[in-house]
Amino acid sequence: MSNDVTIYTKDYCPFCHRAKALLDSKGVTYTEYDIGVKPELREEMIEKANGSHTVPQIFINGQHIGGCDDMMALEAQGKLASLLN
Numbered sequence: 497m498s499n500d501v502t503i504y505t506k507d508y509c510p511f512c513h514r515a516k517a518l519l520d521s522k523g524v525t526y527t528e529y530d531i532g533v534k535p536e537l538r539e540e541m542i543e544k545a546n547g548s549h550t551v552p553q554i555f556i557n558g559q560h561i562g563g564c565d566d567m568m569a570l571e572a573q574g575k576l577a578s579l580l581n
């Protein structure tokens with residue numbers, strides 16, 4: 497089953513690169529919105545992320561995960577796999 501994964505990024509952002517590398521390493525495909533290229537999506541991201549304004553903001557199957565550190569913490573705790581189909 498495929499996953500609905502969305503990540504809001506900026507091109508220069510090392511946390512974004514790290515987060516995408518983890519998803520890539522798991523073969524997880526995602527929709528990426530670069531808010532540097534599309535600044536009009538920034539407000540949408542902040543609203544969906546309950547006020548968080550840093551990038552990346554990551555959403556997995558309708559759930560707000562948070563940023564790169566949050567996703568890495570879930571991975572370290574062995575909890576990321578259960579969020580993915």
Ligand SMILES: N[C@@H](CCC(=O)N[C@@H](CS)C(=O)NCC(=O)O)C(=O)O
Pocket residue numbers: 506508509510511512549550551552562563564565566
């Ligand atoms: N702990 C956060 C750090 C994210 C972070 O600091 N992102 C920077 C860009 S690398 C940011 O969004 N800065 C504010 C901004 O660009 O508006 C995470 O792991 O995602």
